[in-house]
Amino acid sequence: MSTTHLTPLDSSKSSITIGIVGGGIGGVVTAIVLGRIGYTVHLFEQAANFAEIGAGISLGPNSLQALSLLSTALDTPILKNYEAVATIEEDNGLWFRFTKWDTQETVAEVHGKGRQSSVHRARLLESFLPLLPVTVTTHFSSKVTKVENLPSDKVLLHTSHPAATFEADVCIGCDGVKSAVRASLGLGGVVRYTGTYAYRGLLPIARTGEVARVPRMWMGPHKHVLTFPIEQGHTLNLVAFVSDHAAPADARTWSGPWVVPTTKDDMKKDFAGWDADVLEYLDLIEKPERWALHELVPLTTWTEGRITLLGDSAHASLPHNGAGAGQATEDAYVLAALLRRPECTNTNIDRFLQAYERVRLPRAARQQVWAVRSGEVYDLESPMGDDWARIGENLKERYRWIWEHDLEKDVEEAVEWLKKEGVVQ
Ligand SMILES: Cc1cc2nc3c(=O)[nH]c(=O)nc-3n(C[C@H](O)[C@H](O)[C@H](O)COP(=O)(O)OP(=O)(O)OC[C@H]3O[C@@H](n4cnc5c(N)ncnc54)[C@H](O)[C@@H]3O)c2cc1C
Structure with missing residues (x-):
């Protein structure tokens, strides 16, 4: 450097x-x-x-x-x-392999022109x-x-x-x-609460299977989970989103701090029934946090x-x-x-x-x-x-206007x- x-x-x-x-x-x-x-x-x-x-x-x-x-x-x-x-x-690299929430069935692999x-x-x-x-x-x-x-x-x-x-x-x-x-x-x-909170955490890739090196996103009803490797492939970054959009966008409220420590049990309860890899990763997270996501x-x-x-x-x-x-x-x-x-x-x-x-x-x-x-x-x-x-x-085309600008x-x-x-x- x-x-x-x-x-x-x-x-x-x-x-x-x-x-x-x-x-x-x-x-x-x-x-x-x-x-x-x-x-x-x-x-x-x-x-x-x-x-x-x-x-x-x-x-x-x-x-x-x-x-x-x-x-x-x-x-x-x-x-x-x-x-x-x-x-x-490198060029045309994989952004995410998108899969269904309860299986590892691939829905799309999304690549972008550029790195x-x-x-x-x-x-x-x-x-x-x-x-x-x-x-x-x-x-x-x-x-x-x-x-x-x-x-x-x-x-x-x-x-x-x-x-x-x-x-x-x-x-x-x-x-x-x-x-x-x-x-x-x-x-x-x-600035308003979006109706979505996210669990975030890191886990050692050495304790997971090889597939963890692939950036992945699981999509399911009112929730999704994404993982991708960082630190030259030594660490897996995980974010697991949970949404409740019953109230209209301007009527969603959050009380309390936006970021708090959370527990593995809380995370696993929210993702009960999800793919086994998701549950395994949640269990391996060191110091998980829950973020209340706000937008401007x-x-x-x-x-x-x-x-x-x-x-x-x-x-x-x-x-x-x-x-x-x-x-x-x-x-x-x-x-x-x-x-x-x-x-x-x-x-x-x-x-x-x-x-x-x-x-x-x-x-x-x-x-x-x-x-x-x-x-x-x-x-x-x-x-x-x-x-x-x-x-x-949709996913294959979705980000082009952001990436190819x-x-x-x-x-x-x-x-x-x-x-x-x-x-x-
Ligand atoms: C769960 C999650 C995942 C995300 N993932 C991605 C991603 O994968 N890719 C991506 O591009 N973006 C991602 N983002 C968004 C990204 O984190 C932000 O867009 C980015 O960090 C914004 O940077 P910033 O410097 O504008 O603001 P901030 O990172 O918020 O920095 C603001 C700084 O200002 C300081 N500050 C605040 N108020 C004052 C004040 N009054 N006086 C002096 N200092 C002050 C703060 O201490 C802080 O250091 C993610 C966000 C979240 C919540």
Whole structure:
């Protein structure tokens, strides 16, 4: 893995200070790329250090494309560092073998053009941290409570513990689904319980059969289970979803913490009668957790003045397309490609934020809605019900628009708009 002391590419940007709120995958990638361009970046993270909770994550071909484009454009080994810790299926790799819930009968094998990959979240973040350039200052244990656009064209960030303020030229809220930045903007973001909770955990592959190395998803009534290997095939990541969609989408409620430790007995009770492999894996999970899954109702705008959003703060969704973090990397690519342009100055940077939102918001919002529909397919709640032949055909095409997307065209479109607005020539 490359450890570098990256220096700025464009010293003319250093007079512009960008406050990034949140040091998850979205915030860290954004800090790396904006710092590398040459902006003076201050990253505020409420935790005492960088840490990812949760277990494995899969990144599809579009995410790898975003990391690759960022690496090339900014001569920064983001993709290389990721590849050093990820489990990667080469071109046309298998995303999942989808099977019926109570047997191992295959419904579809879904491959994507381009590379599929999976990784332990903590390793992913660790692989990126050595790439934070000298232009990035991190503020840990710094919870941002509010941000505001000032008449002076500055942005004021308020932090607690200790209570302080920080002035920047731009603020990017990468602070996740419960975003304080989004709340400050008054954009009306509604976060709601999706009616689905998920058991998550890791287990040693050495204690399972060889078939565990194949990424698999079992689909059944109101539930589905997925497994894929991480840590170079040593560990199996498992997520088991349980849904109750009896109430309408805006009337589902959850009380209590979103993430709690759970027991093997609770998990096995929920999946009684499922395929023997599922029950065996549930029994092998070390430290299982139960997550109440919440989503952000798609926003109609996520930028106000010199403040914008990126990642889950802008478009948190159900994880059913395995695409949330991938969308954050796409956000980071488009934002960096625009803010890198020489025409972007402290006088017009707000227009570049608008251009970013214009191309990113519709695609991210589509993914949010698509994730709900994907869950319905897996849980046999879609109009296809349990028509397995139709489900199989649907799954083979279902993710193409997410994976086979032309990000460079998005940037071109954004630049066209900036030209029409007279911001760039
Ligand atoms: C069960 C499950 C499975 C998933 N699987 C996948 C998958 O396979 N593939 C995929 O691409 N995506 C997946 N996702 C989605 C993915 O986890 C998220 O989309 C991604 O982590 C979002 O990253 P982020 O940086 O935007 O937000 P977060 O990861 O939420 O990071 C936000 C950061 O901001 C910090 N923060 C929050 N508030 C403040 C504040 N006020 N001040 C300062 N700091 C603050 C937090 O401490 C945190 O570090 C899954 C999600 C779940 C729940």
